[in-house]
Amino acid sequence: MQCxxxxxxxxxxxxPLTESTPKPLLTVCGKPIxxxxxxxxxxxxxxxxxxxxxxxxxxxxxxxEEYCGRKVTYIEQKDYAGGTGDAxxxxxxxxxxxxxxxxxxxxQGSEALAKVVVEDHAMLGMHSDTPEHFGVLVQHGDxxxxxxxxxxxxxxxxxxxxxxxxxxxxxxxxxxAISDSGELYATDMLTAYAVDHPVKIIExxxxxxxxxxxxxxxAEQILCPDK
Numbered sequence: 055m056q057c058x059x060x061x062x063x064x065x066x067x068x069x070p071l072t073e074s075t076p077k078p079l080l081t082v083c084g085k086p087i088x089x090x091x092x093x094x095x096x097x098x099x100x101x102x103x104x105x106x107x108x109x110x111x112x113x114x115x116x117x118x119e120e121y122c123g124r125k126v127t128y129i130e131q132k133d134y135a136g137g138t139g140d141a142x143x144x145x146x147x148x149x150x151x152x153x154x155x156x157x158x159x160x161x162q163g164s165e166a167l168a169k170v171v172v173e174d175h176a177m178l179g180m181h182s183d184t185p186e187h188f189g190v191l192v193q194h195g196d197x198x199x200x201x202x203x204x205x206x207x208x209x210x211x212x213x214x215x216x217x218x219x220x221x222x223x224x225x226x227x228x229x230x231a232i233s234d235s236g237e238l239y240a241t242d243m244l245t246a247y248a249v250d251h252p253v254k255i256i257e258x259x260x261x262x263x264x265x266x267x268x269x270x271x272x273a274e275q276i277l278c279p280d281k
Contacts, residue, residue: 055098055099055100055101055152055153055154055171056099056100056101056102056103056127056149056150056153056154057095057099057101057102057103057153057154057155057156058103058105058142058145058149058153058154058155058156059078059088059091059092059102059103059104059105059156059157059158060105060138060141060142060156060157060158061076061077061078061088061104061105061106061107061110061113061158062105062106062107062108062110062130062131062134062141063077063107063108063134063135064107064108064134064135065077065080065108065159067265067266068080068265068266068267071267071270072108074109075109075112076106076108076109076110076112076113077158077159077264078091078113078158078159079112079113079116080264080270082161082264082270082273082274082277083273083274083277083278084278086116087158087159087161087264088113088117088158089122090161090277091156091158091160091161091162092121092122092124093122094161094162094163094164094167095124095154095164095167096164096167096168096171098171098172099124099154099171100124100125101124101125101126101127102117102121102124102125102126102127103127103128103129103145103148103149103153104117104126104127104128104129104158105129105130105131105141105142105144105145106128106129106130106131107130107131107132107134108134110128110130113128114128127148129144129145129148130144131144135237136236136237136238137233137235137236137237137238137239137240138157138237138238138239138240138241139230139237139238139239139240139241139242139243140237140238141240142155142225142240142243143226143238146223146226149223150223151222151223152174152220152221152222153220153221153222153223154167154170154171154218154219154220155217155218155219155220155221155240156217156218156219157217159263159264159265160216160217160218160261160262160263160264161260161261161262161264161273161277162178162216162217162218162258162260162261162262163258163259163260163261165259166178166218166256166257166258166259166260167218169256170218170220170256171220173220173254173256174220174222174251175220175221175222175247175248175251175252175253175254176219176220176253176254176255176256177191177199177215177218177219177220177244177253177254177255177256178216178217178218178219178255178256178257178258178261179191179213179214179215179216179255179256179257179258180213180214180216180257180258180259180261181212181213181214181257182212182213182214183212185206185209185211185212185213185214186205186206186207186208186209187205188205188214188215188216189202189203189204189205189214189215189241190202190203190204190205190206190209190210190211190212190213190214190215191211191213191214191215191255192210192211193211193213193255196252197254197255198248198252198253198254198255199244199245199248199253199254199255200248201245201248202215202241202242202244202245204239204241213255213257215241216258216261216263218258219240219244219253221244221247221251221253224247224250224251225243225244225247228243228246228247230242230243230246262276262277
């Protein structure tokens with residue numbers, strides 16, 4: 055099974071750390087964020103599809119043709135400001151059948167990842183005290199995904215999107231509009247996909263987002279408190 059990982063962005067919120075290093079290679083507890091992510095992947099994942107862009111030569115050199123015992127395929131996102139959906143679309147024609155789609159700046163717990171990859175259509179979610187800051191998951195009566203509302207003023211639930219989708223190649227068939235910001239969002243693609251597929255929501259018990267320098271310190275307090 056393949057795992058598509060977005061590694062293309064400039065990481066502007068991580069400046070000045072990303073002036074010379076792509077965000078996936080910034081270190082937490084002495085090893086790159088990307089390594090934490092890949093190490094948590096279940097054994098079903100045997101190929102990494104890395105969507106690269108900003109300073110991609112560093113990622114290619116670091117990971118090589120095999121990384122953490124898994125084959126690596128590289129795809130370059132030409133417009134790496136085009137959004138998560140644009141990055142996902144870059145994998146069209148490279149992925150086959152069911153695959154896992156993840157962001158390369160979120161460290162996820164391994165137990166929930168092991169549960170999500172055995173489903174045909176699924177995603178990771180987590181309860182939040184501040185759901186208005188995230189994409190909120192609206193569910194059908196059976197618990198499957200109905201839609202994702204991005205940062206709503208009045209969230210209908212406190213279950214939020216944290217990345218980590220299991221979908222199949224049919225996700226590329228949906229015609230999704232570009233947002234007002236000029237980006238194509240993977241969450242809009244997943245909402246469209248969920249109309250035709252029962253997307254099961256798997257609750258994650260460990261999600262460590264790393265979007266700014268302060269969050270590196272928070273991640274280290276969680277992962278290596280004795281450092």
